[in-house]
Amino acid sequence: IYNYAAGPAKLPDQVISQIQEELPSVQGSGMSILEISHRSALFENILADAQQDLRDLMKIPDNYHILFFQGGGTGQFAAAPLNLATNHRKIALLDSGHWAVRAGDEATRLGFDMDTLASTKNIQYQSLPHLPENQNLDQYDYLHLTMNNTIEGTAYHQPVRPINTELVADMSSNFLAETYNVTDFGLIFAGAQKNLGPAGVTVVIVRDDLVHKVENVPSILDYDLFVKKNSLYNTPPVFPIYTAGLVLKWLKEIGGIDEMQKINEQKSQMLYDFLDQSKLFTNHITPSDRSLTNIPFTTGDEQLDNQVINAATEHGLMSLKGHRSVGGLRASLYNAMPIEGAQVLVDFLEDFEKHYQG
Numbered sequence: 001i002y003n004y005a006a007g008p009a010k011l012p013d014q015v016i017s018q019i020q021e022e023l024p025s026v027q028g029s030g031m032s033i034l035e036i037s038h039r040s041a042l043f044e045n046i047l048a049d050a051q052q053d054l055r056d057l058m059k060i061p062d063n064y065h066i067l068f069f070q071g072g073g074t075g076q077f078a079a080a081p082l083n084l085a086t087n088h089r090k091i092a093l094l095d096s097g098h099w100a101v102r103a104g105d106e107a108t109r110l111g112f113d114m115d116t117l118a119s120t121k122n123i124q125y126q127s128l129p130h131l132p133e134n135q136n137l138d139q140y141d142y143l144h145l146t147m148n149n150t151i152e153g154t155a156y157h158q159p160v161r162p163i164n165t166e167l168v169a170d171m172s173s174n175f176l177a178e179t180y181n182v183t184d185f186g187l188i189f190a191g192a193q194k195n196l197g198p199a200g201v202t203v204v205i206v207r208d209d210l211v212h213k214v215e216n217v218p219s220i221l222d223y224d225l226f227v228k229k230n231s232l233y234n235t236p237p238v239f240p241i242y243t244a245g246l247v248l249k250w251l252k253e254i255g256g257i258d259e260m261q262k263i264n265e266q267k268s269q270m271l272y273d274f275l276d277q278s279k280l281f282t283n284h285i286t287p288s289d290r291s292l293t294n295i296p297f298t299t300g301d302e303q304l305d306n307q308v309i310n311a312a313t314e315h316g317l318m319s320l321k322g323h324r325s326v327g328g329l330r331a332s333l334y335n336a337m338p339i340e341g342a343q344v345l346v347d348f349l350e351d352f353e354k355h356y357q358g
């Protein structure tokens, strides 16, 4: 079975085996990770290890905090404005698709002003919107950017440096899949359930000078409080943090994010190369904006797309249905997807095309 789901998504086989092995007794304690106290020294070590491994992998400088929240990316759509948009109460947005719009809507709902500075909605998000040249953004508390658009299949691979404001990045779907320079960002957040672990934990990486005491922020979303309590203000998601820790160790063994990026480029290129020469399937995204992790494609015929999805499922190629808002197919090739997973998919699509009598 190969699982191409967009999230929750495949975890590394090695990590699943380790969990199975350690489930009755974590680190020889005689207790399961599912039942240990978050105040135990055992868990505090697991947490500290996960933070240090993430710091090493992403080269996160000391003036950035690593925090673990619940509430997913959606929780951070609220937390980011509540904690950071305290000066102007005004946020700039590049509309690159569904999740960017959702982030903007949440900020608006909470009473913040939100300006969409550019959008590619009119071309079905087939390429990325960019900032108008030299635009001074000093009237905004930050610019919100969706680094990888999970549904549309685009990603900002180059650094974006807004003038006179902070950059807030939703990295939910390409976190640890490609290298970014953390110092380009004021805040990075990512739900774990694509490249880091199971659903239930959300990583926040935030620069120290952006964290300050804000009245009326719900405690559960309060960056300042979570810094002071080292993410142990209330009961954290113990199992997802433990699993994320194992995934981070696995990623270190592979050689880190640069090495992972090369593998991800290889996997995605295999599929894009096939799609670009295919007479049946098409990916509509401008090549330079294509995502490494989420690849949508279609035959252009809904019925035929469904036929392909059903045939794929029969072959053990699971969860290839595109997001309901765009239809078609989508293959998510996150870190844990082996190269064979991309090859098997290409072979299947090639075979389908060969035998298809249109």
Ligand code: PLP
Binding pocket: 007, 071, 072, 073, 074, 075, 099, 146, 148, 149, 150, 151, 170, 171, 172, 173, 191
């Ligand atoms: N941002 C992006 C880019 C996503 O892909 C998703 C979910 O798929 C979200 C945010 C929402 O995340 P969550 O479901 O963890 O709230």
